[in-house]
Amino acid sequence: ILHLNHRQFHFLTLTHLPICPQFTTQQEFSQEVGLQLTGSALRRWAFTCASKLLLREFILRLNSDDVEIVFTPEGELGFGFVNAIEVISAPENLILDYGVLFIGPNGMKEYKNLSYQVLESVHRINVGGLKLTPFNDTLWRTWIPDDNYLGLQSAAKRVNSTHTPNYKPSGASREIAPDNVYMTAQEMNKDNDTAFADFNITWNFPVIDHVQYLVRLHFCDIVSIGLNQLYFNVFVNGFMAYKDLDLSTLTFHTLASPYYVDFIVGMDHSGPIQVSVGPSSLSTTLKKNAILNGVEIMKVVNSKVAITGHKEKKIWVVLGSILVSIAVLSVVLLAVVLTLKCGRKPKPAESSGWTPLRAPIGSFYSRVTESIASPRNGLSGLKIPFEEILFATNNFDRSLIIGSGGFGMVYKGILRDGTKVAVKRGMPGSRQGLPEFQTEISVLSKIRHRHLVSMVGYCEEQSEMILAYEYVEKGPLKKHLYGSGLPPLSWKQRLDICIGAARGLHYLHTGFAQGIIHRDVKSTNILLDESYVAKVADFGLSRAGPCLDQSHVSTGVKGSFGYLDPEYFRRQQLTDKSDVYSFGV
Template sequence: MAFHINLSLTLLFFFSTLHSLFAAFTPTDNYLLNCGSNTNATFFSIRSFLGDSSHQGSTFLSTDRSIPLSDANPSPDSPELYHTARIFPSGSSSSYKLSVTSKQQHTHFLRLHFAPFKSPGFDLLSAKFHVLVNGFSVMNSFSTDSIVVKEFTLRINDPVLEISFVPSKSSGFGFVNAIEVFSAPNDYIIDQGTKLVIPNSVKSFSNLSSQVLETVHRINIGGLRLTPFNDTLWRTWFVDDEYLLLKGAAKRAVTTDPPNYQRGGASREIAPDNVYMTAQEMNRDHQELQARFNISWGFPVGSKPVLHLVRLHFCDIVSTSLNQLYFNVFINDYLAFRDVDLSGLTFHVLASPLYIDFVAESDHSGMLRISVGPSDLSNPSRANALLNGVEIMRIMNPVSSKVGSRKKHVIWIVVGSVLGSLVFLCLLVLCGLCLCRRNAKTKNSESTWTPLRRFRGSSISRTTEGTVSSNGYQTLRISFAEIQSGTNNFDKSLIIGVGGFGMVFKGSLKDNTKVAVKRGVPGSRQGLPEFLSEITILSKIRHRHLVSLVGYCEEQSEMILVYEYMDKGPLKSHLYGSTNRPLSWKQRLKVCIGAARGLHYLHTGSSQGIIHRDIKSTNILLDDDYEAKVADFGLSRSGPCIDETHVSTGVKGSFGYLDPEYFRRQQLTDKSDVYSFGVVLFEVLCARPAVDPLLVREQVNLAEWAIEWQKKGMLDQVIDPNIADQVKPCSLKKFAETAEKCCADYGVDRPTMGDVLWNLEHVLQLQESGPLDKPEETYGDATGSGTSRQGPSSGSNTYRDNGDGSSGIINSSQVFSQLMTNAGR
């Protein structure tokens, strides 16, 4: 099936690429400028950019004090277009002036290319400036340390389009490497039919064409990455994998038949064939999901509430007849379009493309969420929903809203910048004084982890929210050459695992230290958040039961993480599905205790703590002595602040282990990890996967199935036969109670990881010292009357983790486990 899908994707990619070459759009206005150069440069082998220092190109540039600049040491991998730049020093009134067709107020695309480099006299990485279009500011205090392409869609009301680059401070400068200005198709932005999505209501939104739109995301849902070479408007479309909130809820749909374009629907300029020939549809193959569920994506857009144009692309490539597909569309969890019937919207033609425009405001979460799911009109046996493409554009103020002349606008920007700087300095001084006072009071307190900063000259893409500092983590850097040598050039025979991030290789460093090398897909931005999260967390914490980060590599468009090597591999491989000898019951208990210690430290090791978000048996690794260590922190998040109860975030995790409350409410707490760990406990006991779709319905989900047997008092009937004669009833009873309470439907009813750890220690004591055939109540239980030996639950002490994996005892006047009572806390 996977081979068939990949082959289909490749074929449609090839044929639609050929089609795009022969059916290119011809804009009325078309300016492509190679800034700072006197020669032309090609881009993606299909477009020629005119040197703005050449005789013809200089006519578009005012000559007052702008400076052409060349990169003395250009990277051989970077496009020729980015080897030069035009500099605009402070005090310069230079600008680009381009004549445009304005009689009918045409919509135009404006793309600005920024690729900073260092050259004698100018370090473009330090530039900070504003960009104005006909006096209207489209970019404020912009700076970058990596390649960025900014795209705007705007309607031009004047016969001349003037683009200016104004430094943010008197000693600064602005720059640009390339400029594209060209006419958009007449129907690219229209005022009719746009829906404004607000709480409990959907209204019409007018005058969309008069807005300035900044492109934030352009996504080919279910398909491959598309470059300007594959698009008649020379756009780039990214894949949707990293934005899917629950990957298992969706599956790719692909067709090799070209779309049936209809008048009044979408055209190849609205989106290329490739977008409409691929989609994500509901994955109904997962039996543990109910028939009615949504596919959801989360797109980062910044935490400041701003209106966005959300353009959704649809093409029914999954139905075999008309009126089969009915679904609902949600934006930010609000119903945006009920009972969408694509065949009805496309004049009763299947596989006919269309798009629907919505306007929605982002919220303080920094995430704009889009979901599709079956409607009430859906046939339950064929319930489905799909989505082919997404474009998100930030709505700025109208171009016509400029106040006064350009010079007046520039003056106000400069004055505003100065006043803003003074206010910022005052606030900085006050914050410094407060921080000093706080540090004096908490001199001996534990420090918290710091966020990562940006790379210099990084291969990380333009949409990165944060990247790795080249300073704070310098000691962790490992050269690509050393990693390449240590893995025999990534020899496939050394592969020891495959995950969502990429391949994992066994390797060794120069000092013969054995390591595990996790290599992201070279050149891909997919997995970047996981890469950053791993470095952020593991470079700041050390614990005996957390896998240590040895180093990382970020060279040559690579994202590589290097860990200590765990000889025995994942816990899962010692429970089922491999040739490894099954672990004994005592070994399993010690593994669970070790993993619980690591998680407990993760949750409590700082003021906020860290939530893992992907606890499962494949992320608990064993060393040569079968010591357990928690691994894979790519999805981890900082916990809530002291005055907060949860973290609002998109749902991430693995099927079968995912906290149902987190899935429903998208509110993350450390109790989400507790739920996942409870599933692992049942997995350890029963030696079967968390989800097995090949089993009958009631057995598919391990946690639900095991809890049903637990409620019957017959859990001993379904435990792993390999350990059935090793488990003492008192030990099993306590272990099962612990696992069951971990898997409670609501987080408030679940124990903390400290409580879980304490009870697992008790389980081990019962196993080692309790009678083989007596229940727990008669032996060492605080709730019973046995006095043969005092277990952990009967004393006045509680467990403490010292951070290095060792434990201690803290005196307490009233310490008991919430697991000892049915009511919990």
């Protein structure tokens, strides 16, 4: 029994190297090993004397303090065995439940409850770089080069950086992938008179079983010399997985900042998993490029294994064994304990002060919003301590107020790592209140788009309702349209702003299986960044759109007078066309 005392993710690595019994030929000798978790069969292997060293790594989430390992026979003729067992703890945000999309012939849809499924590592690739051993990885993983997986070697060009990646609190961390993965990449090889050509870089990763796989792609813009220069498309198995990927926006306007995306693919045919990157139509001719820094592919071993329960519930790992004695078992368990004590590296200290804190028990808002911050929903990493908010806003200095609304005041703030944020502080008895606070967190935690304002985090300590967004330099569009001493917008700028806002709304309406309807589209809620790029903001009144078999959602009327769709106002039947009407106004 291993006493882990960590109800979180763990890497479970099993090592098998068959040793033939004396006086036994290869033809006579056959071994089988089975693995089970909570009574569900996960894996079975067969070995002969000719079998080589086999490492199997599983990623599983525990909700119990103990892991009990039991060796039992597997089959009448089986000769079960294991050479080594290694358990390494991982952070709770290693696998998230939101932002994961299933890709298939019928398009994309949201994939839920990924963190409660058992995963088996298949490929872990350092694209454009060298092999990384466990000594180069905080979680003791091995990353191998991508040379054997590139479809066309001449299409790609290695690129590397000598600078440490710019990690952001809401982005990837060293536990997601080590520095060396984000400091190397493959980019489009435009040296051979192909500067004006459109082509993709493609990798093929062999898989065996016809099941679902998690494909995690790592990105870090180490090729651009300025922001918003790199736009590219991502394809998985020939399907468009991410169109017009803009790392500058996704990383809150920071170059060389790590980012990753997760996709689930179902393999119902033989053949490899194919990953491609290529230039976007938004790229200028001379700046067409595409990059990839790393790839991880994990098999969803058992899509319905929920490793949950009360503290007294135990996790069973059953490995077939006939000839393993009590003495051998003791040695194996002792080796595991020593591995846990000696092999675990200390987690690097972060200076940003973003460690999630548990809200005070007596807080009314904390109790009501507990479902938002639950690790089950994957949002605990977005919580910002109240002391960090006070630091960013200089104790809510009134000279930093940049706006106000029904929810409360909006302050300009700067986090400890230098990131500029807009901090919206709800007032007690505000017109929007708690439901809108919850709605905005729920919506913004799922979306990432160049033309939608991104959420940095939230705080609900000490009865506060605080939202922190990326800081959008030029402020609301309304200020630029109706005087206030600002220079007038050119017609080209106005057209670009209209197109940008439309793209943001289109993503809301179509980017999910069940679209999101904004319900409060107006010039006040369209913000402009320093380059006058439009970003739709304020999602407090948003709600899920109709299902595929529905034409509308029946709901009470909410929004701003003068922008309301008359049909929605009269019939209380909401559709995405209501947003289109408000956009027209």
